[in-house]
Amino acid sequence: MDRIDRKLLNLLQHDASRTNVAMADEVGLSPSSCLRRIRRLRRNGVIQRIVAILNPAKTGRVLKALVTVELKLHGEQHMRQFLNLAIGEDAVAQAYAVTGGVDVVLMLQLRDMEEFDALCDRLFRDQTNVARFFTMMVIRTAKNETAVPL
Amino acid sequence: MDRIDRKLLNLLQHDASRTNVAMADEVGLSPSSCLRRIRRLRRNGVIQRIVAILNPAKTGRVLKALVTVELKLHGEQHMRQFLNLAIGEDAVAQAYAVTGGVDVVLMLQLRDMEEFDALCDRLFRDQTNVARFFTMMVIRTAKNETAVPL
DNA sequence: GATGAATGTGCAACAAAATTGCATGAAAGT
DNA sequence: ACTTTCATGCAATTTTGTTGCACATTCATC
Incomplete structure (x- = not known):
């Protein structure tokens, strides 16, 4: 290198x-x-892949939202279970297990609020392992860089 | 289409x-x-660009962190000023102005904690417009998708 | 320092892909 | 029914990707 x-x-x-x-x-x-x-x-795996970056707005995904999630049960299997549920959703662009006051952070790319409503139903419903979730709607994307500084 | x-x-x-x-x-x-x-x-701008996705770990960026930021002054010019400061940093991969309990969310890609320390100094110091910031270190990346569902 | 292995480089030839012009055919609007 | 518009496939041409080979450079060992 x-x-x-x-x-x-x-x-x-x-x-x-x-x-x-x-x-x-x-x-x-x-x-x-x-x-x-x-x-x-x-x-060597330095270059993972070559991809086309699309304009989300031109494909109807006009809303972005960040959601912090606090689980009820914090065991490794419960964490994995929720993450698997989340990453199966098309609208979930990024999913992270994190330290701090919450357990998981999701980045959503949504068509409209209706889709958000339906997604909340599937991910954060009573039967799921979610104690609390907190939504931050993205007002402005100031930076979204795929490149890694060298 | x-x-x-x-x-x-x-x-x-x-x-x-x-x-x-x-x-x-x-x-x-x-x-x-x-x-x-x-x-x-x-x-038409549907395809924005074609890029290579690198493996951050292979380039030394092994730590990821999500940081929520609350500003002292909330005017549009203050918001813009802070965002411009943030996006100028190499370690800031994503920067969003959001609704909810905070004003800004940053996604960081860091080499080590020392770099994080230095970055906090530059972005969240007393002279800056930051009232509070809250860091969530990423333990596991369950999903990080550049593709938009069609 | 000399020697040899390993690695990276440029050149040239070849294979494969991108690009263009053109004619055909389908769909839409008058 | 007629024209216009647009997308398609084919063929020819240009450009690019790819490989084998000889040469240079670096590095470690003697």
Whole structure:
């Protein structure tokens, strides 16, 4: 992982649609060397995958919400059970087990409040293991970065 | 945005590294038609960009933390000022202005606790506009999905 | 310092993919 | 029924990805 690798990773993190020859040009390498480096970074698992980032608003997911969840029973199996329930939901974009006053934090991407209502029903209903949940609707997304600083 | 477009978007959301001919094959289209559809989805802004997703652990960012922040002054300019301060930090991966008991939620990706300490100094110090902040360290990431359900 | 293994590099040739122009065919509106 | 619009497939062309090979560089061992 030298300077050139980092440069390649930074380029790929922000725009992986450019061609190999263009990238080789930018880092001052021949296309073949450049390609071999990228393949190695992929084999090593540094590059997990190449994906398209869609505009959520253009696909109807206009609402975001952060929800903190406090469980009734805190055993490992109960935690896992709730997380499995949560990650099975399409609207749950991120799910974390955390330290602090709560047990779980969820990031939701919703079409409308009706979907939120239905989701609360499925995840936070009386029969589930949820003692309390607290919702923070996202007013503004100031930053949402997929790139990792190197 | 018909069935084929959605199929293409789903393929691209999970693996944008496959070739155009492979994708054309999967959706049952000729390569040229497939390419034109993808270009249109990009022009329309449905596809925002193509990026490489790196493994944060392999780049030394092993700690994640969620921080809720309560401001002292709640005016729009104060909010914007704090958000601008936050998004300037490399360790801040996500930053949201939210409703609920707090004003801002940050998602941090940290190398170690020392970096967290230094970051708190810069963002939550006495001279800043922060009344209170509450940290939840991430124990487990159960889900972290870049794809939007269609 | 010399030697040898290991690794990375550029070049050239080849294979494969992206891209474009064009003609055909379907759908929509007049 | 007619025109317009739009998407599609085909074929030709350009561009890119890929591989084998010889050479240079680094590093460790003698």
